[in-house]
Amino acid sequence: SNDLKHLIVEFKGDKSNIGLIRLNRPKVLNALCDDLMNEVNSVLDRFEKDPSVNCVILTGSDKVFAAGADIKEMKNLDFKQVYKGSFLSHWSRIAKFKKPIIAAVNGFALGGGCELAMMCDIIYAGSKAQFGQPEIILGTIPGAGGTQRLTKTIGKYKTMELVLSGRRMSAQDAEKAGLVCKVFPPEELLNEAIKLAETIASLSPMVVQMAKESINASLELSLNEGLHFEKLLFHQTFATEDRKEGMAAFVEKRPPKFTDQ
Numbered sequence: 001s002n003d004l005k006h007l008i009v010e011f012k013g014d015k016s017n018i019g020l021i022r023l024n025r026p027k028v029l030n031a032l033c034d035d036l037m038n039e040v041n042s043v044l045d046r047f048e049k050d051p052s053v054n055c056v057i058l059t060g061s062d063k064v065f066a067a068g069a070d071i072k073e074m075k076n077l078d079f080k081q082v083y084k085g086s087f088l089s090h091w092s093r094i095a096k097f098k099k100p101i102i103a104a105v106n107g108f109a110l111g112g113g114c115e116l117a118m119m120c121d122i123i124y125a126g127s128k129a130q131f132g133q134p135e136i137i138l139g140t141i142p143g144a145g146g147t148q149r150l151t152k153t154i155g156k157y158k159t160m161e162l163v164l165s166g167r168r169m170s171a172q173d174a175e176k177a178g179l180v181c182k183v184f185p186p187e188e189l190l191n192e193a194i195k196l197a198e199t200i201a202s203l204s205p206m207v208v209q210m211a212k213e214s215i216n217a218s219l220e221l222s223l224n225e226g227l228h229f230e231k232l233l234f235h236q237t238f239a240t241e242d243r244k245e246g247m248a249a250f251v252e253k254r255p256p257k258f259t260d261q
């Protein structure tokens with residue numbers, strides 16, 4: 001992946017089946033310019049097709065996950081340009097990624113950085129991480145899910161405080177609020193994310209994907225529709241080899257060997 005300007009891509013884990021994407025524009029605190037997001041999307045396209053990648057981790061540096069959309073790139077855009085060009089609409093690729101993806105956040109996750117983390121499935125944070133939606137200070141509002149995903153995650157009132165004031169939230173408060181799953185010492189964060197990714201990657205990729213799809217559906221559907229959708233997918237797991245193998249292995253007291261792709 002030498003063609004990538006703003007990312008470092010590596011394979012991690014004992015089986016090298018964890019795709020790691022590091023945001024890497026250190027001089028501008030990983031500001032998410034258009035080119036960077038296009039690169040993220042193309043790597044995700046590749047990972048989605050690659051059967052040797054079972055789980056993905058998105059991270060930044062020790063100091064910063066991402067300081068948001070690139071303000072210098074946005075500064076001179078006018079309404080017609082952003083509207084006709086559907087500005088930032090390509091960011092949603094990551095939320096449609098089918099395989100499990102973990103955000104490992106050290107340092108700032110601000111604006112689009114926080115929104116990018118929220119498009120992932122699980123957020124692990126270093127103890128010095130800070131989350132926020134400071135767009136209001138720039139005279140704009142979050143444009144990649146900040147008012148929607150944050151509200152659905154931490155509720156209306158905490159979201160109002162963050163979005164209306166531009167204040168930041170610590171990793172510890174983000175964990176209490178349910179945005180962050182677990183907080184680790186900064187230097188242990190990536191290893192912990194890899195350990196979680198390896199656990200997920202050792203399970204049936206197909207059934208993991210079904211579980212992810214069902215959880216995400218709950219954000220869109222009424223309870224009864226969601227329960228119906230879940231039941232259909234649950235029943236569909238009975239059409240997989242991996243479901244047979246998982247239950248057979250349990251009964252035979254041996255580790256399962258999953259083969260569905």
Ligand code: CAA
Binds near residue numbers: 029031068069138
């Ligand atoms: N876009 C472009 N450049 C950025 C940037 C951004 N979002 N954030 C930081 N940088 C650049 C700075 O301009 C600076 O560049 P120069 O050296 O050329 O001046 C460099 O990164 C280092 O930044 P600071 O000197 O500001 O570093 P700091 O440690 O003093 O402060 C910070 C860190 C608090 C994160 C501060 O940089 C900051 O507030 N950044 C902007 C955060 C923000 O407003 N994000 C929201 C963007 S809008 C958005 O994301 C819209 C959306 O919903 C998608």
